[in-house]
Amino acid sequence: MQKSLWLKTAGTAAAITLAATTAAQAAPAPADSMSAAAVVTLRYDDSRAAGWESAIAAGVASWNANIDNVELVEAAPGTRAEIVIVATTGWPQAILGPVRPGGQVRVELGSQAVSQGYNKTRIAAHELGHSLGLPDTKPGPCSQLMSGSSAGTGCTNAVPNLTEQARVESLYANRLTALVPADGRTVVDAR
Ligand SMILES: [Zn+2]
Numbered sequence: 001m002q003k004s005l006w007l008k009t010a011g012t013a014a015a016i017t018l019a020a021t022t023a024a025q026a027a028p029a030p031a032d033s034m035s036a037a038a039v040v041t042l043r044y045d046d047s048r049a050a051g052w053e054s055a056i057a058a059g060v061a062s063w064n065a066n067i068d069n070v071e072l073v074e075a076a077p078g079t080r081a082e083i084v085i086v087a088t089t090g091w092p093q094a095i096l097g098p099v100r101p102g103g104q105v106r107v108e109l110g111s112q113a114v115s116q117g118y119n120k121t122r123i124a125a126h127e128l129g130h131s132l133g134l135p136d137t138k139p140g141p142c143s144q145l146m147s148g149s150s151a152g153t154g155c156t157n158a159v160p161n162l163t164e165q166a167r168v169e170s171l172y173a174n175r176l177t178a179l180v181p182a183d184g185r186t187v188v189d190a191r
Helices: 002-026 053-066 111-115 120-131 145-151 162-171 173-179
Strands: 040-048 070-074 083-088 093-095 105-110 186-188
Touching (some): 053 070, 053 120, 083 120, 093 120, 105 111, 111 120, 162 173
Parallel strands (some): 040 070, 040 083
Antiparallel strands (some): 093 105, 093 186
């Protein structure tokens, strides 16, 4: 119906555009759908997380250095991001993923945890872990990123352990996450 309307109102130019679009849709799948490049890119927006930028950068770097199936990249200003990070005065919290490309989850980096003495980079990395689909594993040791505050204020580890890494790799393996909706629960890291 829309097709015929275009053709009727805009004539040849629209017909050419339509033909080009159809050709593009019929083109073979691009190489990035092959297993060799099965990396899911997720963009994050920290434009409303003032004061947390370096902690977020370090948390992101930790994830990117330790997992292969996902890459976190900063969203260009004003563009849509899968992970929206904001600074709050409450406790850190996050919507539990795994967030899929085109989906959206929110991370709140709360200053209350910082005033209690918790490490900002660990907080950022932990909340990003929720975005990637990891639940809390509390209580737990400092070596577990998702043990969060239960590891105490002296814990500064921001690196997911091998089990946590494997879980995220599995959730995003072969881009299957594109078919799985985010969990959607909000996980509050209050203590
Ligand atoms: Zn948590």
